[in-house]
Amino acid sequence: MYSSVMSGAIFGIQGILIQVEADVSDGLPAFYMVGCLASEIRESCERIRTALRNSGYTLPPKRVVINLSPADIRKDGTGFDLPIAAAILLSTGQLQKEETKDTVFLGELGLDGSVLPVNGVLPIAEMARNSGIRYIVLPIENRQEAALIPGLGVLGISHIEELPRLLRHKEKEAASFFNPQETEKEYRVSADFRELKGQPFLRRAIEVAASGMHHLLMTGPPGAGKTLAARCMAGILPELSYEEQMELTKIYSVRGMLPEQNRLLRMRPFRSPHHTITVSALLGGGQKPRPGEISLAHNGILFLDELPEFSKSVIEALRQPLEEGCVRIGRVRGDVVYPAAVMLVGAMNPCPCGAYPDRNRCRCTQRQIERYQGQVSHAVLDRMDLNIQVRPVSFAAMTGNREEEGTEEVRKRVLRTHGIQKERYQGRSIRFNSQMGKNELEQYCRLGKAEQDYMRTVYEKQKFSGRGYYKLLRVARTLADMEEADSIQLSHLLEAAAYRIPEYKAAEGGYGVGE
Amino acid sequence: MELENDFYYFWLTFLYRIPPLRLHECVNYFGGAREFYEAEQSELFMLTDRQKRHWQETKEQDTVYRLWEALPQKEYGFISCASERYPAKLKTLMDYPFGIFYSGALPPERPSVGIVGARSATVYGQELAYRIAWELGKEGITVISGLARGIDGAGHRGCMDAGGYTLGVLGTGINVAYPREHDNIYRQMKQYGGLLTEYVPDTKPLPGLFPRRNRIISVLSDFLLVVEAREKSGSLITVDFALEQGKGVGAVPGRPCDLLSAGCNRLIQQGAKCILSADDIFEEILENPVYKVRRTECNYEKPDLGLAPKEKMVYSCLRLEPKFIDEILSQAGIPVWEGIQILTELEIKGVIRQHPHQYFYRTG
Numbered sequence: 001m002y003s004s005v006m007s008g009a010i011f012g013i014q015g016i017l018i019q020v021e022a023d024v025s026d027g028l029p030a031f032y033m034v035g036c037l038a039s040e041i042r043e044s045c046e047r048i049r050t051a052l053r054n055s056g057y058t059l060p061p062k063r064v065v066i067n068l069s070p071a072d073i074r075k076d077g078t079g080f081d082l083p084i085a086a087a088i089l090l091s092t093g094q095l096q097k098e099e100t101k102d103t104v105f106l107g108e109l110g111l112d113g114s115v116l117p118v119n120g121v122l123p124i125a126e127m128a129r130n131s132g133i134r135y136i137v138l139p140i141e142n143r144q145e146a147a148l149i150p151g152l153g154v155l156g157i158s159h160i161e162e163l164p165r166l167l168r169h170k171e172k173e174a175a176s177f178f179n180p181q182e183t184e185k186e187y188r189v190s191a192d193f194r195e196l197k198g199q200p201f202l203r204r205a206i207e208v209a210a211s212g213m214h215h216l217l218m219t220g221p222p223g224a225g226k227t228l229a230a231r232c233m234a235g236i237l238p239e240l241s242y243e244e245q246m247e248l249t250k251i252y253s254v255r256g257m258l259p260e261q262n263r264l265l266r267m268r269p270f271r272s273p274h275h276t277i278t279v280s281a282l283l284g285g286g287q288k289p290r291p292g293e294i295s296l297a298h299n300g301i302l303f304l305d306e307l308p309e310f311s312k313s314v315i316e317a318l319r320q321p322l323e324e325g326c327v328r329i330g331r332v333r334g335d336v337v338y339p340a341a342v343m344l345v346g347a348m349n350p351c352p353c354g355a356y357p358d359r360n361r362c363r364c365t366q367r368q369i370e371r372y373q374g375q376v377s378h379a380v381l382d383r384m385d386l387n388i389q390v391r392p393v394s395f396a397a398m399t400g401n402r403e404e405e406g407t408e409e410v411r412k413r414v415l416r417t418h419g420i421q422k423e424r425y426q427g428r429s430i431r432f433n434s435q436m437g438k439n440e441l442e443q444y445c446r447l448g449k450a451e452q453d454y455m456r457t458v459y460e461k462q463k464f465s466g467r468g469y470y471k472l473l474r475v476a477r478t479l480a481d482m483e484e485a486d487s488i489q490l491s492h493l494l495e496a497a498a499y500r501i502p503e504y505k506a507a508e509g510g511y512g513v514g515e
Numbered sequence: 516m517e518l519e520n521d522f523y524y525f526w527l528t529f530l531y532r533i534p535p536l537r538l539h540e541c542v543n544y545f546g547g548a549r550e551f552y553e554a555e556q557s558e559l560f561m562l563t564d565r566q567k568r569h570w571q572e573t574k575e576q577d578t579v580y581r582l583w584e585a586l587p588q589k590e591y592g593f594i595s596c597a598s599e600r601y602p603a604k605l606k607t608l609m610d611y612p613f614g615i616f617y618s619g620a621l622p623p624e625r626p627s628v629g630i631v632g633a634r635s636a637t638v639y640g641q642e643l644a645y646r647i648a649w650e651l652g653k654e655g656i657t658v659i660s661g662l663a664r665g666i667d668g669a670g671h672r673g674c675m676d677a678g679g680y681t682l683g684v685l686g687t688g689i690n691v692a693y694p695r696e697h698d699n700i701y702r703q704m705k706q707y708g709g710l711l712t713e714y715v716p717d718t719k720p721l722p723g724l725f726p727r728r729n730r731i732i733s734v735l736s737d738f739l740l741v742v743e744a745r746e747k748s749g750s751l752i753t754v755d756f757a758l759e760q761g762k763g764v765g766a767v768p769g770r771p772c773d774l775l776s777a778g779c780n781r782l783i784q785q786g787a788k789c790i791l792s793a794d795d796i797f798e799e800i801l802e803n804p805v806y807k808v809r810r811t812e813c814n815y816e817k818p819d820l821g822l823a824p825k826e827k828m829v830y831s832c833l834r835l836e837p838k839f840i841d842e843i844l845s846q847a848g849i850p851v852w853e854g855i856q857i858l859t860e861l862e863i864k865g866v867i868r869q870h871p872h873q874y875f876y877r878t879g
Contacts, residue, residue: 200844200851201873219872350871357837357871359637360774366635366664366696389873391839457863479852494856498840501872 003090007083008124015127022087027063035068038076055113082107099167117141119256191231198397212433212478220390226347234270269300308375523548524595535610612713619709627657629736632666640743645673650793652679686725688718733757744778837874
């Protein structure tokens with residue numbers, strides 16, 4: 001007898017509805033599984049048979065064929081054990097068709113029939129709700145994660161024995177588990193902005209970068225406070241909006257990295273991978289594609305400390321995601337797309353010893369310095385909106401009484417600027433000034449006469465690239481927003497220009513006299 | 516076949532493995548370059564075995580001769596010490612080169628100043644070297660240096676920008692541009708100044724060759740200026756040569772704690788002239804009766820900056836040495852964003868510059 005139930009698979013970070021079909025018919029006893037399956041699903045026939053027998057169900061000696069459709073999508077993971085078992089039970093009349101209607105199944109089985117948790121529940125639950133499905137049956141451990149999707153009846157199961165009873169009392173069971181929407185409670189701040197003392201330029205640059213989610217590169221000797229600055233930056237970013245929370249939590253769900261199952265992530269992520277990271281660990285990929293560090297930092301900060309120490313291929317691989325805000329992993333069966341709208345914060349030393357340009361301490365040769373800085377290609381440097389130098393604070397400034405603004409106050413200002421951008425980009429695919437495309441630039445960065453003249457001077461004098469020109473405009477837009485100005489003024493352009501390196505390499509080779 | 520006399524001098528330049536003084540002894544002993552060339556190996560008792568082999572090798576294949584024949588087609592020239600075009604000042608050296616390779620123009624009969632200093636110089640030092648060289652160039656005084664990084668390059672540039680003649684004495688072959696980042700200066704100098712070396716074409720930059728060329732820098736200069744030098748610096752070798760040759764030596768002072776000026780300060784302590792501006796050098800050279808140079812009025816005049824009050828305030832926080840933006844912003848006492856704007860504005864006006872990024876200094 002033929003029957004089918006619904007389940008879900010993950011493609012990228014999107015859920016896809018999968019029909020699990022079972023046919024139990026007369027013939028030589030056998031168990032076939034088809035439908036473009038990974039080996040862990042192929043193996044599941046033994047798990048399912050044993051689990052069913054050990055849980056008191058009967059599995060008649062018949063010919064069983066399982067198909068997972070659509071058959072052209074490669075399926076992996078262990079979440080199909082439960083739906084396959086359910087389909088077999090349905091085919092053998094141990095479950096009723098009425099009971100499995102409108103329900104998605106998800107879960108791994110142990111040999112004793114226990115249901116084990118799986119990854120990637122959130123995207124599947126969202127997909128189920130969006131395609132009009134009313135219930136989801138899944139491991140009890142994943143119950144709270146699925147409950148983050150409003151409008152979906154969540155049925156947690158811990159043992160396959162419970163399945164008939166659970167399905168018979170669906171409405172009651174789903175209602176008994178009511179989980180209010182919650183986010184992470186505590187707002188973690190690892191470093192207070194107040195700690196950044198005596199570095200007014202650094203403080204300003206960080207605030208600007210955070211306000212428009214601009215990429216930032218800090219160059220300075222060891223101990224200048226680059227890492228501290230990056231941590232402070234995470235603190236001044238306002239929390240994620242609901243949509244952003246959803247996006248991010250889905251990514252973490254796919255990676256199986258949700259810290260607390262019943263909570264949406266609320267803080268903007270701060271990821272700081274070590275410099276030995278590989279390209280596929282950073283961007284995502286692998287035989288079975290997984291989101292990488294850059295996606296885990298989606299809508300937040302990707303902090304690359306000691307940038308030149310990263311392998312060159314890793315740094316270069318960042319170029320496309322930084323530009324497009326997503327990672328595309330090309331596969332024969334189609335591209336997997338992971339969102340990666342990060343704010344890249346890089347930190348590097350100016351030379352191998354770190355003391356340059358203090359020539360009294362730095363004995364690196366010009367060649368060494370160039371080679372070191374050359375690790376970060378011009379193409380990547382050009383993608384940095386703000387490029388700043390950091391110098392260690394003097395003892396007087398560090399111990400001085402001067403009270404600097406703390407994280408809370410700065411975050412309030414950043415929140416206001418984010419609010420302005422949110423309003424402006426309502427209904428568009430972008431969220432922040434740093435993501436403005438050509439259309440938005442034309443619409444929101446219109447310049448007056450004086451400003452245009454100035455830009456012409458800068459463009460010709462400093463020999464910006466086309467990209468550099470637009471980067472300058474985006475930063476200027478953020479500066480204008482910080483002042484709640486409608487249009488970009490000359491003062492904004494002037495400040496924005498100070499953060500850019502026009503001709504990085506040339507600036508290093510020559511010294512700016514008699515060009 | 517009778518070879519031209521100059522060929523033998525040309526050949527002598529290929530014997531760079533024999534110390535120059537020893538080479539002079541040999542030539543004197545045999546009574547001429549040609550005689551030395553035609554000598555029997557057994558007669559060369561003053562040479563070590565390795566040197567003899569070197570001597571033999573250069574004669575064996577006719578590589579040297581072929582280079583000699585190809586010389587007219589090259590973009591550089593060769594002058595033997597027998598030629599009248601050979602710079603007379605060089606002859607005062609005990610171990611003067613038997614021939615020099617040059618491209619561009621040869622140094623004119625005019626007063627000249629050698630400018631030497633650290634390769635890893637500060638922006639401040641380079642700016643100073645540039646400005647002094649600029650004033651010298653404006654007055655028609657030749658600036659001689661070694662085309663190295665740092666001070667040397669700044670000196671050449673300053674002189675060229677003022678329209679003066681500048682001579683680079685290379686420590687490599689005449690057709691080797693070293694260091695690479697000075698490729699553009701190298702090309703400009705071929706056009707507007709001159710380059711000169713005692714080493715044969717294609718000689719690679721080798722550590723031993725550079726100190727030797729310093730004696731040529733000093734002997735061609737009437738006065739030697741050291742801009743930035745550490746306590747142990749190659750520039751001090753040049754100073755020693757200059758003192759030996761009886762030239763005037765001056766140094767630009769630095770702060771006592773500045774490692775990069777330690778050598779200069781020591782020189783001043785030992786009696787070198789303390790050079791604060793180009794005027795001090797003019798004084799020195801004008802005293803020299805050989806040259807009757809009349810100085811025109813100083814025309815490196817300061818333009819009226821015409822700055823707004825706030826700009827003036829920020830400007831007053833700057834010095835000739837690069838200062839980090841944080842320090843400037845802290846001192847200026849105005850809101851940070853305003854300070855940043857003003858700095859950019861000043862830079863566009865050309866009264867300040869930044870190097871490296873976000874370290875600002877006055878242009879003059």
